Amino acid sequence: MGTGATVSYKGFRFPAEVISHAVWLYFRFPLAFREVEELLLARGIIVSHETVRQWCDRFGPEYAAALRRRRPRAGDKWHLDEVFIKVNGVRQYLWRAVDQDGHVLDILVQSRRDAKAAKRFMAKLMKKQCRVPRVLVTDKCRSYGPAHRELMRSVEHRSHRGLNNRAENSHQPTRQRERAMKYFRSPRSAQKFLAAFSQISPHFRPRRHMMTASAYRAEMTTRFALWDHITGVTALPTAS
Known part of the structure; x- marks a missing residue:
């Protein structure tokens, strides 16, 4: 240790x-x-x-x-998903990536769910992991396609709602916490809390x-x- x-x-x-x-x-x-x-x-x-x-x-x-x-090296299959959260009454989107073992790789709170937001999240994820995955798994959200083609063209992209349960399940503790907290005060405070929560809670x-x-x-x-x-x-x- x-x-x-x-x-x-x-x-x-x-x-x-x-x-x-x-x-x-x-x-x-x-x-x-x-x-x-x-x-x-x-x-x-x-x-x-x-x-x-x-x-x-x-x-x-x-x-x-x-x-x-101190976590082991992340797996080579990355599951990406996005859900909306309320920040001071305004809809924002929580982007999350986990590997095939359910370990959270990164999260990002953004105001949009478009291709630009997907590209920003993928770029942040690649920078933190210092590599690209073997397989990228997403739901049918169209925003992932352009971002994948620009940033991870060599990576196999599987887009199917039924394949992405790993990422969707990872959102559940966040949903429970969001209900208990009533709301987040600002995008910055939401990002800071959820980044820490996504590592401490699963531990x-x-x-x-x-x-x-x-x-x-x-x-x-x-x-x-x-x-x-x-x-x-x-x-x-x-x-x-």
Whole structure:
């Protein structure tokens, strides 16, 4: 796992254990900042919901980036999809890419769903991954065609609604969170939250239906240990 976390808490009054726990609560469960404040109070930790907001805003993206760096190399089949979300009452589009294993590769909030928006998302995706996939899977949205021909002409493009369940399923946790939050305040805040959420939330959501109870517990123990590592928290000793 490396030599230790690089997250700096200099200037923050509370220790890493409290901050990372608050950030975990907010990104893992559909909670408001005031509800996280209440859960911390139940543990004897007195902190305002505005401070929780500042922690999530400051450390959420950093924790997410650390998790992303430790993920295995993405698969070679990329599924792209777009859904509308409400940002301060205005319709925006959330573009998302996942690989064949369901790992989120990238997301982008945009105001349009046209070919220019598709090209922008594909270019951002290619830049982050530093390569192109073997296969690109999309729904029947016509915006993907021109972007594919311009940016990924050598890549096989499969366009069929029934093939893209992997990307569509990846939107479900976002939909649940969107309902709990009521709305996003701005495209910028939506992009920042969803970029962190798309890395932190899946980290704590292994495919439980495919595991035995003991395998699930072992997997979650490993994932919490990694979380402790990247957030700079000393992991508790494993029970013998």
